[in-house]
Amino acid sequence: MERDDLIVNDSYALNAHHSEEEGVAIRKKIYMVTAILSVITAIEVGMGVMFKRSETFTWTAIKWTFIVLTLFKAGYIVMSFMHLGDERKNLRNAVILPYFVFILYLIFIAITEGLAHYGMDLKFH
Amino acid sequence: MSGEAKAAISKEVLWGGGRSPFSVSYGKMMMWYFLVSDALTFGGLLIAYAFWRASSVDPWPIGEQVFRSMPGLEGEFPLAYVALMTFILIVSSVTMVLAVEAGHRNDRSGVLKWMGLTVVGGLIFLGSQAWEWSHFIHGSGGCFNLAKEVSITNPDGESMTLLAGQRVYMDHHFGHLMEMHLNDPVSVPMTQDGGHVVLTELGEHPHEAHLHALRVNKYIENETIVEGDEMMKLWNARSENFAFGAPIPGLGADWGGINHSEYATQQGFSNFFFFITGFHGFHVFSGVVINLVVFLMVLNRVMERRKHYEMVEKVGLYWHFVDLVWVFVFTFFYLI
Numbered sequence: 001m002e003r004d005d006l007i008v009n010d011s012y013a014l015n016a017h018h019s020e021e022e023g024v025a026i027r028k029k030i031y032m033v034t035a036i037l038s039v040i041t042a043i044e045v046g047m048g049v050m051f052k053r054s055e056t057f058t059w060t061a062i063k064w065t066f067i068v069l070t071l072f073k074a075g076y077i078v079m080s081f082m083h084l085g086d087e088r089k090n091l092r093n094a095v096i097l098p099y100f101v102f103i104l105y106l107i108f109i110a111i112t113e114g115l116a117h118y119g120m121d122l123k124f125h
Numbered sequence: 126m127s128g129e130a131k132a133a134i135s136k137e138v139l140w141g142g143g144r145s146p147f148s149v150s151y152g153k154m155m156m157w158y159f160l161v162s163d164a165l166t167f168g169g170l171l172i173a174y175a176f177w178r179a180s181s182v183d184p185w186p187i188g189e190q191v192f193r194s195m196p197g198l199e200g201e202f203p204l205a206y207v208a209l210m211t212f213i214l215i216v217s218s219v220t221m222v223l224a225v226e227a228g229h230r231n232d233r234s235g236v237l238k239w240m241g242l243t244v245v246g247g248l249i250f251l252g253s254q255a256w257e258w259s260h261f262i263h264g265s266g267g268c269f270n271l272a273k274e275v276s277i278t279n280p281d282g283e284s285m286t287l288l289a290g291q292r293v294y295m296d297h298h299f300g301h302l303m304e305m306h307l308n309d310p311v312s313v314p315m316t317q318d319g320g321h322v323v324l325t326e327l328g329e330h331p332h333e334a335h336l337h338a339l340r341v342n343k344y345i346e347n348e349t350i351v352e353g354d355e356m357m358k359l360w361n362a363r364s365e366n367f368a369f370g371a372p373i374p375g376l377g378a379d380w381g382g383i384n385h386s387e388y389a390t391q392q393g394f395s396n397f398f399f400f401i402t403g404f405h406g407f408h409v410f411s412g413v414v415i416n417l418v419v420f421l422m423v424l425n426r427v428m429e430r431r432k433h434y435e436m437v438e439k440v441g442l443y444w445h446f447v448d449l450v451w452v453f454v455f456t457f458f459y460l461i
Contacts, residue, residue: 011129012145012153016128016129016438018229018230023226027226030219034216038215041208048460049203049204067456073452074449077218077448078449081222081445082445095161098165110173110175117176120181121390121391122390122391
């Protein structure tokens with residue numbers, strides 16, 4: 001079957017070319033992000049081995065540190081590796097805004113209701 | 126690597142029809158929309174995990190205590206293997222983005238090299254996950270429940286009271302022979318020798334397993350190793366309820382005790398572990414397959430005829446997404 005979407009497609013894809021010199025700069029950025037991701041992972045693993053779970057404030061702080069570091073990693077992967085940061089702003093918003101609308105509320109309600117259902121595991125294990 | 130997206134376009138032209146308002150091709154936009162919906166699926170699963178964990182009375186096992194083995198090595202390496210897996214997946218994401226970059230320069234051999242390495246990284250990750258699942262299912266020694274309340278003195282000299290039903294963990298060698306002993310009590314006699322217990326597997330090449338130490342609170346807070354006479358108190362108070370690893374219902378061992386999993390009383394921990402890492406592993410598997418398909422397309426010079434390598438970019442988006450999900454799974458299953 002003749003594909004009628006390819007003509008327009010190709011015009012966008014054909015513009016996605018860069019020269020050897022631009023390639024050098026892009027690769028440098030890729031290696032930078034690689035280093036950042038590796039260092040964050042190393043810090044997470046180090047903290048994971050060093051600190052044990054407990055009922056203390058330290059552990060709560062560490063838990064939040066893990067979450068913030070994870071969001072940093074996710075940001076670098078999405079913005080740099082998936083180069084969403086280079087796309088038009090309206091595509092970026094179409095992809096990211098649904099999470100701010102749904103996921104934050106879902107996390108809040110799941111943990112609130114989960115604590116309200118404390119003990120459910122003993123009824124249904 | 127923006128391509129068309131950085132081109133300056135007036136609002137009237139952009140939204141005037143006849144072109145993509147996102148300045149991306151149909152295929153790339155639909156890949157993004159698919160990833161948005163897939164991310165919501167994973168988000169839903171992780172939130173269900175949070176709900177279950179928050180509602181659980183039974184202490185939730187600590188990831189780094191559960192996953193502390195390395196293939197082929199004795200001893201304990203908390204988090205080490207899963208950290209290695211995470212690193213492998215990040216590196217395979219890097220090789221993927223390098224393949225996309227090579228595609229933008231129409232560098233066919235570069236695309237082949239980096240995509241090939243990405244596939245290798247994906248396969249290593251899948252193999253590691255298979256090993257980890259297998260280790261998780263078989264467990265590391267298993268446990269029994271105490272039949273009655275026992276008071277012991279821990280290695281720090283403090284007295285501890287363990288309630289009936291509490292789990293006490295055996296070591297790896299002894300536990301595995303014990304597992305067979307439960308199947309076959311005749312050919313594996315048990316003797317007690319002072320402060321330790323000996324199981325002997327008879328047969329052509331008899332071999333023994335010695336129990337020198339038992340652990341309490343193994344996968345939760347305050348893990349304690351108990352030895353000598355204190356250990357014998359625990360051993361003599363054991364009930365008939367044993368649990369080894371996380372047997373999958375209908376497959377392998379089922380000891381008929383109240384607890385089927387050595388990790389926790391509630392099944393939630395194993396269930397969510399299997400479902401979420403399994404669903405992620407399925408994504409890795411399909412990512413490897415799609416990567417291979419595109420690799421073969423590049424090999425057959427399909428992209429040269431099209432004069433662009435956008436297909437590599439689209440499969441790249443999927444592959445980075447797989448890495449992205451793992452970043453969250455790693456945090457919520459293993460670190461927190």
